[in-house]
Amino acid sequence: MTEQRIQEPLRDAPARSEAKSQPAASENLADPAAVWVVIPAYNEASRIGAVLQNLAARRVTVVVVDDGSRDNTAAVALAHEGVWVLRHIVNLGQGAALQTGMDFALQNGAEVIVTFDADGQHDAADVDRLIEPILLGKADVVLGSRFLGKAEGIPWSRRLLLRAAVWFTRWHSGLRVSDTHNGLRAFSRHAASRIRITQNRMAHASEILEQIRANRLSYVEVPVTIRYSAATLAKGQSSWNAIRILGQLLVGKMIR
């Protein structure tokens, strides 16, 4: 991990004492049950096999949350040794799938939870970089940043939109982050049990940042690599969805 590139947490978001007393998690690292990787997946039968193959080399427990896929995503995931598969009977959205996976991981004693995309955009090698600050007790939450790392094949329109999202997040949540809608994150057990995602769909990314602020969790950003391909861009969010996400976020805040 390149320490210089890690963004410092906000001054008014002190590292929590629980996060600082994380040697238990460090000691548990030998135990694959300590680090859980949560992968929300929707119609990813063609790509999730490679993602799980790449993660298999790491000492982590993987849980795939099949979010009501119409293809055989769950069957492909179940073919991998040791991978947990949870299935939503209907499609709820990525935010809901993440929360389901996090609930399951917490129930099973996870010390660190990493969220990872199922479409192959993320690099399994980044998992180590993400969990390190948590294991060292430096932060409750680690956010992957493609703008500190690499965003291979990113279209200029997406780059522009994500930059706009960064400004909105800085204004809205007060968090000084360089990347806001990156699915590659890590949470300490303490952070994961404090954060509750209620935004089922894509607005969850902003909601997580908002809850980091609200719960005064400490955070750092680390550089990660995101690889865009024609297939992932075709399936991913359209730029116009940004407006819908904004609406969901604002209305969601008004309804308790």
Added chain:
Amino acid sequence: MTPFQILALTLLGLIIVGECVQVIRRRKLTGFVAVRLLVWLGAAAAIASPGAVQQVAGWLGIGRGADVVLYLFVLAFLAVAFYLYAGQVRLRRQLTEAIRRLAVLEARRGG
């Protein structure tokens, strides 16, 4: 009184009596029921005395009584739409929790 007024006021009168009976039986007047009761009473007053609506319109600087009713309808529509949407969001959250619990209960491990 016109036939419409007789018909509408009879209907509204029955609704108001029904609401009052419910309140007395439950011995409880919630905010929501109070607002609903006010809406029925306001509607009854407006139908019974169209001149009063015209007078209110004059006080508010709107001009026509019909416009006051139209504006109130627009505001009521927005309030009801938000109320229904909020209900739908809450229901969706409950459904999400139920589906989540089912998913966790039926967790399977590969290999």
